[in-house]
Amino acid sequence: MKKNAIVLILAIMSFLLIRCGNESANNTSEQTGNVLEDTAVYNQYLSAGAGYASEAGKVLIKNLTGAINSNGPAYAVQFCNTRAIPLTDSMSSALHLISLKRVSDRNRNPDNKANEQELEYIELLKPNMQNGEAAKPKLMEAGDKITGYYPIITNTMCMNCHADKSKIDSKTLAKINELYPSDAATGYAENQLRGLWVIEMEKKK
Numbered sequence: 001m002k003k004n005a006i007v008l009i010l011a012i013m014s015f016l017l018i019r020c021g022n023e024s025a026n027n028t029s030e031q032t033g034n035v036l037e038d039t040a041v042y043n044q045y046l047s048a049g050a051g052y053a054s055e056a057g058k059v060l061i062k063n064l065t066g067a068i069n070s071n072g073p074a075y076a077v078q079f080c081n082t083r084a085i086p087l088t089d090s091m092s093s094a095l096h097l098i099s100l101k102r103v104s105d106r107n108r109n110p111d112n113k114a115n116e117q118e119l120e121y122i123e124l125l126k127p128n129m130q131n132g133e134a135a136k137p138k139l140m141e142a143g144d145k146i147t148g149y150y151p152i153i154t155n156t157m158c159m160n161c162h163a164d165k166s167k168i169d170s171k172t173l174a175k176i177n178e179l180y181p182s183d184a185a186t187g188y189a190e191n192q193l194r195g196l197w198v199i200e201m202e203k204k205k
């Protein structure tokens with residue numbers, strides 16, 4: 001109940017942010033139809049999207065950590081298998097987004113495979129990160145839709161299920177192999193680009 005209230009407040013705040021931003025940008029959008037050319041508007045959508053990605057991330061991490069702590073990582077793999085996509089889908093509708101999803105160039109679930117545009121951005125971020133730059137988010141505009149790409153970076157906890165196969169507990173690895181025969185999401189170290197949150201927002205009129 002408390003969580004729902006927070007989500008609702010976040011959604012309202014983001015909605016207001018986007019509305020206010022768009023009203024101040026009317027001149028630009030009338031001339032070109034491209035609202036993101038206005039830096040202030042760009043930044044408003046960027047931070048609204050970041051709020052959505054971070055909120056969805058928190059919900060996933062909370063559920064994942066809960067599953068690991070209660071029944072161990074092998075059970076948590078099973079949990080992610082049945083719950084990850086339904087959870088992100090329900091966040092998407094609670095936040096009134098067109099869609100919210102996680103994608104990767106080295107995906108575990110075939111449904112999370114990055115498309116051409118998403119892959120292009122992932123490939124752009126990788127060398128930047130190797131040069132020590134932070135992985136930045138980015139927005140794209142198409143028709144009535146604004147799409148935000150927000151990098152997902154690995155940490156210690158992720159290593160339970162995304163590290164080198166030799167470092168994953170054998171029961172956990174067996175579960176991963178059973179549920180995802182074409183898994184490509186192992187072999188990661190900490191602080192690497194694991195994929196993107198892709199947040200599709202409606203352009204406010």
Ligand code: HEC
Nearest residue numbers: 076077080081084102104107108109112158160161185195
């Ligand atoms: C308990 C095992 C486990 C842990 C720990 C874990 N993941 Fe995953 N991860 C999975 C499973 C299983 C999937 C596939 C979910 C599905 O079927 O939708 C997945 C999918 C993903 C995806 C979606 C793309 C894809 O490959 O399908 C991303 C991104 C991701 N994980 C990032 C992370 C990050 C970042 C962390 C650490 C913060 C993490 N994971 C921790 C098991 C885990």
